[in-house]
Amino acid sequence: MDREPAGSINRxxxxxxxxxxxxxxxxxxxxxxxxxxxxxxxxxxxxxMLRFLSKLFVVWLFVSVPLRAQQCAWQAYASNPIIKYRDxxxxxxxxxxxxxxxxxxxxxxxxxxxxxxxxxxVKVYEAASVDDVNWTINPTPQVSPTxxxxxxxxxxxxxxxxxKVGTTYHMYYSGCTGSCSGQYSxxxxxxxxxxxxxxxxxxPIIAFTNDPAHWGYFTxxxxxxxxxxxxxxxxxxxxxxxxxVGYSGPNPDNLGWMQGIALATSRNGSTxxxxxxxGDGFRDAVLxxxxxxxxxxxxxxxxxxxxxxxxxxxFHLYYDVAQYPSPGDWRQVALAAATSPNGFNFTETQTxxxxxxxxxxxxxxxxxxxxxxDGNLFKAWFAGHSGLNDWTTAGIGYASTPFCVQ
Ligand SMILES: [Ca+2]
Numbered sequence: 001m002d003r004e005p006a007g008s009i010n011r012x013x014x015x016x017x018x019x020x021x022x023x024x025x026x027x028x029x030x031x032x033x034x035x036x037x038x039x040x041x042x043x044x045x046x047x048x049m050l051r052f053l054s055k056l057f058v059v060w061l062f063v064s065v066p067l068r069a070q071q072c073a074w075q076a077y078a079s080n081p082i083i084k085y086r087d088x089x090x091x092x093x094x095x096x097x098x099x100x101x102x103x104x105x106x107x108x109x110x111x112x113x114x115x116x117x118x119x120x121x122v123k124v125y126e127a128a129s130v131d132d133v134n135w136t137i138n139p140t141p142q143v144s145p146t147x148x149x150x151x152x153x154x155x156x157x158x159x160x161x162x163x164k165v166g167t168t169y170h171m172y173y174s175g176c177t178g179s180c181s182g183q184y185s186x187x188x189x190x191x192x193x194x195x196x197x198x199x200x201x202x203x204p205i206i207a208f209t210n211d212p213a214h215w216g217y218f219t220x221x222x223x224x225x226x227x228x229x230x231x232x233x234x235x236x237x238x239x240x241x242x243x244x245v246g247y248s249g250p251n252p253d254n255l256g257w258m259q260g261i262a263l264a265t266s267r268n269g270s271t272x273x274x275x276x277x278x279g280d281g282f283r284d285a286v287l288x289x290x291x292x293x294x295x296x297x298x299x300x301x302x303x304x305x306x307x308x309x310x311x312x313x314x315f316h317l318y319y320d321v322a323q324y325p326s327p328g329d330w331r332q333v334a335l336a337a338a339t340s341p342n343g344f345n346f347t348e349t350q351t352x353x354x355x356x357x358x359x360x361x362x363x364x365x366x367x368x369x370x371x372x373x374d375g376n377l378f379k380a381w382f383a384g385h386s387g388l389n390d391w392t393t394a395g396i397g398y399a400s401t402p403f404c405v406q
Contacts, residue, residue: 072404074353074380077133081361081384081395083110088127088137091116093391096159096222096368097381098306100194107194108135108381109142109171111158115391119178121145122156124171126195132379133398143171143189143197152204153187154178159222159304159368162194165234169194170269172223172236175204183208184221186238188270202270206236212243214282215262216274222368226307226315228343234266235343237286237317239303247295254324259301260285261319263344275344287317287338292351298324303332304368311373314405315340318353318369318380331356332367335382339405349406354382354399361386361395376403 083094092112099108108127113120123141145155153175160173169191174184185204189197206223209216217240224237244258263286264272274283293299305319321334335353338346354366362384369382378401385394 070404072401074399074401077398080397082133083396089139093394095383097396098161098370109160122158124160163225163227165227172225174221184219186223215240215242216283217241222304224305224307236264237305260288261305287346290348306370315343318371320367332365335369
């Protein structure tokens, strides 16, 4: 995975270096983020009709496999991207937007970094809107790396995600040092107003491991929290890695690893219990790549999840799909979604909601979806850019659909 948390800039500038290729890790496993990496043409197989449609300006399609009567009908905003390079703060590229409807206002937390640096610092900023698409970014960073090289989050704080429980705002984020090469752990901060944040002394509240045989290896990042008021529990989904057992294909350095979505739960927001239904003491995933995205087509798995519980108590996960179009070229190439009746057992229900390719603003990568329910609508923000390391084209887009449960 060269995966960086959805991220931001890091990936952006390729800072994420190849995932320690010298250690046998696939280059692209970054927790989700921008990929960086070598050029190349993609090879994706065509999702035929969808792809065809997308070439015709229908960027956000709904594809589907409906499981229930209501089908999602995603429509992309015509003037995407709604947030562009250098909006609000000069030189910054924006990535990994997360939105919270707070009273009558929409609040967004997003990651910003300067891609002109080879290893950019990444910080969390806040933006405000009253209409979903016009955002004012506060140029003062809200949560920043410590700068102390001994700290786990000394260099980058990205993929912010905020929930409000009672009167307290909880932010979860991916953090790493200046030499982390894509190995993220998850931090937590709290606030009474969503502006002045206090980092948790327990940080990182979820850390990556050095055990390649189980989930949690290499990186634990891109946190997707959701509060379930019924069980008074915070479900925290995140992106992680493990070895792909038995893989013997032509590209073992990349595809011999898999990226999946794991889960930890908490009653206080700070102390988490890993999802471990088989009770063997090792973390388990709640979602791994489906037959729609097979390793035989160079898909390596899923990253950058986002979660919410809709008004019918269905749990939704939206995430991006990572692929190696060619060896070493880790990329987030599609958005997909899954649902669950209980937050633990998920079924993938929508694929290729958006894909890269074509001539769109996210032709190189499409990534890091964030979806909320707002009345009778589902609203989505997602990131992308259109050229290898061309962050000048990077931005955040918007789409919506009537309430749907597929
Ligand atoms: Ca287990």
